[in-house]
Amino acid sequence: MAISSTAATIHFWNSDYRAALSPPSSSSSKLSYLSSLQFPRQLRLLGVQNKGFLSPSQHRTLSPVEAKKQTFSSLDELLENSDKPVLVDFYATWCGPCQIMAPVLNEVSTSMKDKIQVVKIDTEKYPSIADKYRIEALPTFIIFKDGEPCDRFEGALSADLLTQRIESTLKVKQ
Amino acid sequence: MTTGTLQASISYGVGFAISSVAAPPRRLRHRHVTLAKAEPTDKSVEIMRKFSEQYARRSGTYFCVDKGVTSVVIKGLADHKDALGAPLCPCRHYDDKAAEATQGFWNCPCVPMRERKECHCMLFLTLDNDFAGKEQVTVMTNFKAL
Numbered sequence: 495m496a497i498s499s500t501a502a503t504i505h506f507w508n509s510d511y512r513a514a515l516s517p518p519s520s521s522s523s524k525l526s527y528l529s530s531l532q533f534p535r536q537l538r539l540l541g542v543q544n545k546g547f548l549s550p551s552q553h554r555t556l557s558p559v560e561a562k563k564q565t566f567s568s569l570d571e572l573l574e575n576s577d578k579p580v581l582v583d584f585y586a587t588w589c590g591p592c593q594i595m596a597p598v599l600n601e602v603s604t605s606m607k608d609k610i611q612v613v614k615i616d617t618e619k620y621p622s623i624a625d626k627y628r629i630e631a632l633p634t635f636i637i638f639k640d641g642e643p644c645d646r647f648e649g650a651l652s653a654d655l656l657t658q659r660i661e662s663t664l665k666v667k668q
Numbered sequence: 669m670t671t672g673t674l675q676a677s678i679s680y681g682v683g684f685a686i687s688s689v690a691a692p693p694r695r696l697r698h699r700h701v702t703l704a705k706a707e708p709t710d711k712s713v714e715i716m717r718k719f720s721e722q723y724a725r726r727s728g729t730y731f732c733v734d735k736g737v738t739s740v741v742i743k744g745l746a747d748h749k750d751a752l753g754a755p756l757c758p759c760r761h762y763d764d765k766a767a768e769a770t771q772g773f774w775n776c777p778c779v780p781m782r783e784r785k786e787c788h789c790m791l792f793l794t795l796d797n798d799f800a801g802k803e804q805v806t807v808m809t810n811f812k813a814l
Contacts, residue, residue, distance in 0.1 A: 588744025588758040590737035590790050617761040629761040631788055649788060 569615070569623055573641040576611055579664055580638040583614045584629045591650035592633040601653045602660070610637075610660055637663050708746035716745040716755060716776075717808060720791060723777055724804040727785060729792035733801040739808045741791040745776050759789040 573580055583599060585592035603612035617624035617632065627636060627643070637645040637660060645663040720742055724730060731738045744758025752769040755776040762768045773779050780786040785794050793800035 584761065586744070586758060586761070588740055588747055590732070590741040590744075591759060591788070593740050594734070594737060594790075621761070624761045625763060632759045632761060634761075650790070 573638050578611045580611045582636045584617050584634045586632050589632045594650045598653045602656050708750050712746035712749045716742045730800045731803050731806050732790050732799050735809050737790050738806050741789045
């Protein structure tokens with residue numbers, strides 16, 4: 495499965511897949527972008543793309559980084575380092591509407607790649623982050639601008655509605 | 669929620685025993701794909717599937733046009749039933765799942781569903797909902813989007 499998502503999309507790699515965060519030899523621009531963020535290995539990545547996961551054969555070309563303790567500051571670091579607003583999707587594996595959103599987020603992150611960065615957080619893997627933002631219903635979307643949450647909404651929605659919502663939020667903030 | 673092309677590097681042994689039954693359940697065919705996240709037991713899935721059908725009939729609600737959503741939620745309910753003893757709503761984040769399961773507000777059918785037929789999991793949908801299909805029966809299916 496080819497990684498078809500754009501450089502604007504951030505993924506959290508599942509440490510079980512031994513995803514690499516050090517610069518791989520044959521890196522796409524997206525992977526280089528990821529590696530520059532120095533994410534702890536244990537932060538889980540989700541491929542926001544056609545099938546949602548990389549095959550292990552792609553992983554074998556990448557070398558793992560040293561294990562670092564998962565720290566909460568990683569999301570903060572992402573938010574601080576991002577030059578674009580960030581849309582964070584808080585989801586859970588067995589939440590039906592969250593799964594509906596996977597292709598929608600693909601589409602929106604591609605069509606709006608210059609305007610926003612899309613991040614997905616598994617609330618079961620990172621409960622502390624979910625607690626910090628008082629996530630209740632899933633999916634919950636928070637749009638961060640300049641590191642601060644500036645819009646928040648729940649529930650699945652179509653690509654059109656999501657695009658509209660992002661655009662109106664970003665327009666207000668501009 | 670498995671895809672036919674997913675090749676996981678972990679082999680996960682599902683603990684159910686395949687006893688000498690005439691034909692294995694259809695969904696076992698899809699279980700060659702392993703996920704980092706544990707799958708719920710077949711028994712719990714079947715219990716929650718039957719519950720969902722009965723409750724849809726009883727409440728006059730219908731399943732989603734996309735049966736993959738229905739399957740994912742039923743699996744989520746089964747997963748919580750396995751882990752916590754009660755089918756806690758899978759579409760919520762909780763500070764303390766065990767406490768919530770004991771308290772009961774979010775055990776399926778949750779209070780919002782019982783009082784107002786509100787199911788944000790999109791499992792039980794009233795007819796006026798855009799996503800409601802016409803069925804109150806379902807079979808487990810793989811969700812294709814992910």
